[in-house]
Amino acid sequence: ELKVEQNPLFLSMQEGKNYTIYCNYSTTSDRLYWYRQDPGKSLESLFVLLSNGAVKQEGRLMASLDTKARLSTLHITAAVHDLSATYFCAVVGGTSYGKLTFGQGTILTVHP
Amino acid sequence: DADVTQTPRNRITKTGKRIMLECSQTKGHDRMYWYRQDPGLGLRLIYYSFDVKDINKGEISDGYSVSRQAQAKFSLSLESAIPNQTALYFCATSDLPGGFGTQYFGPGTRLLVL
Numbered sequence: 184e185l186k187v188e189q190n191p192l193f194l195s196m197q198e199g200k201n202y203t204i205y206c207n208y209s210t211t212s213d214r215l216y217w218y219r220q221d222p223g224k225s226l227e228s229l230f231v232l233l234s235n236g237a238v239k240q241e242g243r244l245m246a247s248l249d250t251k252a253r254l255s256t257l258h259i260t261a262a263v264h265d266l267s268a269t270y271f272c273a274v275v276g277g278t279s280y281g282k283l284t285f286g287q288g289t290i291l292t293v294h295p
Numbered sequence: 296d297a298d299v300t301q302t303p304r305n306r307i308t309k310t311g312k313r314i315m316l317e318c319s320q321t322k323g324h325d326r327m328y329w330y331r332q333d334p335g336l337g338l339r340l341i342y343y344s345f346d347v348k349d350i351n352k353g354e355i356s357d358g359y360s361v362s363r364q365a366q367a368k369f370s371l372s373l374e375s376a377i378p379n380q381t382a383l384y385f386c387a388t389s390d391l392p393g394g395f396g397t398q399y400f401g402p403g404t405r406l407l408v409l
Contacts, residue, residue, distance in 0.1 A: 226400040285337040
């Protein structure tokens, strides 16, 4: 059974600081996704990572994938308040035929 | 207009009632999914459908049923609602095959079972 674990689950940051969210998964996967969810809202796709060593960047967010370590990271650079949200990673693995298994989510709060 | 819509957006019902949540999409995707979200548990898959004739149980299908009326419509039913089915429910569609497998989510239905 594929398991996906994120840490930390709660992250309180000051504006201007850098931090990393980690996503570990338990079985081989050929693709990993990052989503953002604002309070009371739906999920918005941020990144799709399709191969070992893949790196994607959008603004202050950068995601990477290490399939050998079964690890993805979401790095936040010089955080701003607008980045406050819950971030989920999700993995397709093994024989799951396009089904996603989600991590628990990381609640990020950026303070002035 | 939104690509994935869900109705109703909010629903309060009583234990034992049957309710239906509806999902429609204009993205032309074959694959559709129903998830529930509970605080601290992320999203958990209830049912998924890869085309109109292909419907499969997810990890938490007990107490739920689905109907895929057309490529664009996928409904979730709670035959006899119970309080622990109180949650936020999301419908999603996927751009597989042919795309990167990104799932596109509807706005969600907030369900309260009393």
